[in-house]
Amino acid sequence: MKAEIITIGDELLIGQVINTNASYIGKKLSETGISVARIVSVGDSEKDIIDELKYAFENFDVVILTGGLGPTHDDVTKSAICKFFNTGLVLNEDVLNQVKEFLAKRGRTELNEANKSQALVPEKAKIIMNYWGTAPGFLFEENGKIVIVMPGVPKEMMGMMENFVINYLSKKSTGSVIKQKVLKTTGIPEAYLYERLKDTVEEIEKFCKIAFLPSALGVKIRITVKAETKEKADALVEEAEKKIREKVEKYIYGVDDEExxxxxxxxxxxxxxxxxxxxxxxxxxxxxxxxxxxxxxxxxxxxxxxxxxxxxxxxxxxxxxxxxxxxxxxxxxxxxxxxxxxxxxxxxxxxxxxxxxxxxxxxxxxxxxxxxxxxxxxxxxxxxxxxxxxxxxxxxxxxxxxxxxxxxxxxxxxxx
The missing domain is CATH 3.90.950.20 (CinA-like)
Incomplete structure (x- = not known):
């Protein structure tokens, strides 16, 4: 399966916000065996969203959109989605109750019209509940294609990915499994690290890909493996990690999200x-x-x-x-x-x-x-x-x- 990721918001185009959503979603899709072939950012324009969605729907199996689901005038993703799928909005009581509960936990007991509008959802969509905010996500399946729409707030999007989307797409995916692991190093510059690992990298790149990602805090070593099964992928990643650690164990302080x-x-x-x-x-x-x-x-x-x-x-x-x-x-x-x-x-x-x-x-x-x-x-x-x-x-x-x-x-x- 191939996918396109569409991130929505003027703030992305003018450089006001860094597009971390695309990198996170890309990583998670790869891990489920879905190949990300295209990542596009579009502004808060209903026409631009529909045009990009048309292209993605025609060319890819999975389309994931984030952003533009809020209650303000510049949040136009919901209306664009409704026009694309030719569907209207209906009030969803489950979403409305979730919005009420979410706001009540923050001491807000009265809902205004903007809050209530979050419970208006596309009639044709399956609802992805948002337990980290007020805007629900949507899932459409049509003509063998999958379209998933989520809020642009990273915490909310990540919650939906972890709570529903990844598991759902894993059941749909029939491709190879792509497994990644990041070893975090510090206290050694990239050039010196590579010098110590040069021969090892040449050896293990026969069955995986190695990337060096430097930053102010150190150098990340990313291991990427593609295999027929999760078990095979895990074994290959473990083998690559073992060989890397044999050479630079002293400098490795953590893996993946460990700080x-x-x-x-x-x-x-x-x-x-x-x-x-x-x-x-x-x-x-x-x-x-x-x-x-x-x-x-x-x-x-x-x-x-x-x-x-x-x-x-x-x-x-x-x-x-x-x-x-x-x-x-x-x-x-x-x-x-x-x-x-x-x-x-x-x-x-x-x-x-x-x-x-x-x-x-x-x-x-x-x-x-x-x-x-x-x-x-x-x-x-x-x-x-x-x-x-x-x-x-x-x-x-x-x-x-x-x-x-x-x-x-x-x-x-x-x-x-």
């Missing part, structure tokens, strides 16, 4: 340890990432943003003489910050960052992008120097990533 802060949290809970963080150049980003993980109160004791020299001295107990002699961006101060936050908090581990995020603040010996990351536990205190580049926000991201990676390696006993 480094999630991995760190699991390790800290497993070992019964608590952590405290003292941040300067990262401005609280490390603490933010750690506390993004549910249950982080089990291991995160506190986070301190000691941005000024006075804060480092008054809160963390860093020696004024130390700053005067070595500067705030130095090994000595990073170590003192990590040790200081560990001691005042009573945590088992202290992590610190101090650096020059840019674009100003550099000196001949301390360029923009210079960051010292400190680590302290009851047995040792040390700091590592990094040069992350000249982009302020990327420097903060990379510094937070490397601080968490140093922590991961220490917890696992891996050489830093």
């Amino acid at each position: 480094l802060e999630m991995v760190i949290g699991e390790l800290l809970v497993e070992k019964g340890l608590k952590i405290a963080v003292a941040e300067s150049c990262t401005g609280g980003l490390i603490a933010d990432r750690i506390t993004n993980v549910p249950g982080s109160s089990k291991y995160f004791e506190r986070g301190i943003v000691a941005y000024s020299n006075e804060a480092k001295i008054q809160i963390l107990g860093v020696s004024e003489e130390l700053i005067k002699n070595y500067g705030a961006v130095s090994r000595e101060v990073a170590e003192a910050m990590a040790e200081g936050v560990r001691k005042i908090s009573g945590a088992d581990i202290g992590i610190s960052t101090t650096g020059i995020a840019g674009p100003t603040g550099a000196t001949p010996t301390k360029p923009v992008g210079l960051v010292w990351i400190g680590y302290s536990d009851k047995n040792e205190t040390f700091a590592k120097e990094f040069r992350f580049g000249d982009d302020r926000l990327e420097n903060k991201q990379r510094a937070s990533q490397m601080a968490l990676e140093i922590l991961r390696r220490k917890l696992l006993g891996i050489e830093i």
Whole structure:
């Protein structure tokens, strides 16, 4: 089966919103054995939606649309769909009740006309319930073709995909199974990673495809396998992953949707340890990432943003003489910050960052992008120097990533 994905919204065409829906849907369709042959974005124009839908319906087995199902004047997908399938709108009581329940949970007991309009659905459509918002999705089957329409809000679309669409399409698909797995690495540039894996990649690409996807936080290695059955695909992915890990295990911190802060949290809970963080150049980003993980109160004791020299001295107990002699961006101060936050908090581990995020603040010996990351536990205190580049926000991201990676390696006993 071949598919087209149509994402709808002026915001996509003018670059105001990144089209994450298309990549997510494409990945999920591939995993069910449906080949995505075309991805198109169209604006909030009824005519443009109908024209693209006509092309997709004539040329592909499955068409998935997202966006334009809201209650405002610029949400025209529902009317376009009705005209294409020559059907009218009817009030669906199940959807209306779901809208009422959804709004009631948010303290809204009175429905206005816009809310009620969400329960008007195409008469010919099968309804896909939306438990994450108010706009339902629609499923049409006609002349052997499948058309699925979902909201553009990523959370709502993903909920429908996971709760209904993937299972439904899996039963319809008769093609080969496409399986993907992403290994997430950090602390090694793409060129160096490829150099270590070059021979391995040549070997495993006889039965799979390997892609290197670099970003500010590291390099993702995507394994893609196509096989006759899910079991065969799983086995081939496992074989490829094993060979890759044999060469670069040290740098792999997670797979697929795992984030480094999630991995760190699991390790800290497993070992019964608590952590405290003292941040300067990262401005609280490390603490933010750690506390993004549910249950982080089990291991995160506190986070301190000691941005000024006075804060480092008054809160963390860093020696004024130390700053005067070595500067705030130095090994000595990073170590003192990590040790200081560990001691005042009573945590088992202290992590610190101090650096020059840019674009100003550099000196001949301390360029923009210079960051010292400190680590302290009851047995040792040390700091590592990094040069992350000249982009302020990327420097903060990379510094937070490397601080968490140093922590991961220490917890696992891996050489830093």
